[in-house]
């Protein structure tokens with residue numbers, strides 16, 4: 194419900210102006226106020242980290258990435274005009290993926306890179322030219338802070354959030370090459386139990402494009418548990434030009450897979466522990482398979498794969 198004539202989002206913190214557009218002018222105001230006065234302090238902004246890296250051994254042969262691990266927003270973006278409860282929903286992040294990434298990295302001794310910002314700000318799992326990079330509406334929720342995003346603000350969010358996270362993944366992969374151990378790339382996500390009124394039957398899904406090495410090995414191992422309903426490119430297809438796997442794994446010939454787990458199964462410590470116990474032995478075993486570390490270009494079902502660095 195809204196007050197007479199007042200949009201609901203006015204009750205919540207939203208930049209009065211684009212923070213990025215304001216960076217080229219003298220120090221500006223708290224963006225949620227109409228009156229321009231000092232903008233959030235530099236130290237406050239400096240504290241916001243667009244990614245988090247968990248150190249691990251390149252000898253593990255694995256790198257875990259978590260595009261949607263965080264629902265964090267920098268202070269100068271407020272809540273993007275959303276009621277805080279919306280930031281606790283799946284539209285802001287993948288519930289359970291952060292703790293699962295931490296647990297798997299600890300168990301396997303492998304590095305991991307986790308995005309430190311909400312996908313509502315900018316989606317790190319989209320290409321930089323993807324029309325869904327910055328969503329104005331997500332699962333029915335209008336995002337007021339994204340309503341007026343133009344090319345300059347888009348470029349700023351790319352530079353401030355999307356690119357540093359992408360660079361961190363590249364750096365972690367490069368470290369593996371330096372140590373002559375190109376990593377298997379594992380991307381963790383979670384999905385909602387119900388979508389548009391339809392209960393999703395899968396406990397987890399393996400998403401992939403053309404490189405069958407890791408996906409088929411994981412599907413075979415997960416299928417050995419009769420209690421599990423496992424999606425093969427469900428609940429989503431795994432081929433998306435420009436997404437994280439496309440840019441960092443397909444384009445470099447790295448064996449890779451997206452593992453999607455239903456959110457209600459990662460809702461508490463017991464769920465995190467159960468999925469860590471399930472996945473860690475599989476991933477550890479497969480990381481020891483030399484075929485998984487060959488550089489092989491399988492291309493993409495989506496079309497041409499740009500040459501590295503282009």
Ligand SMILES: [Zn+2]
Pocket residue numbers: 260261287381382383
């Ligand atoms: Zn996700």
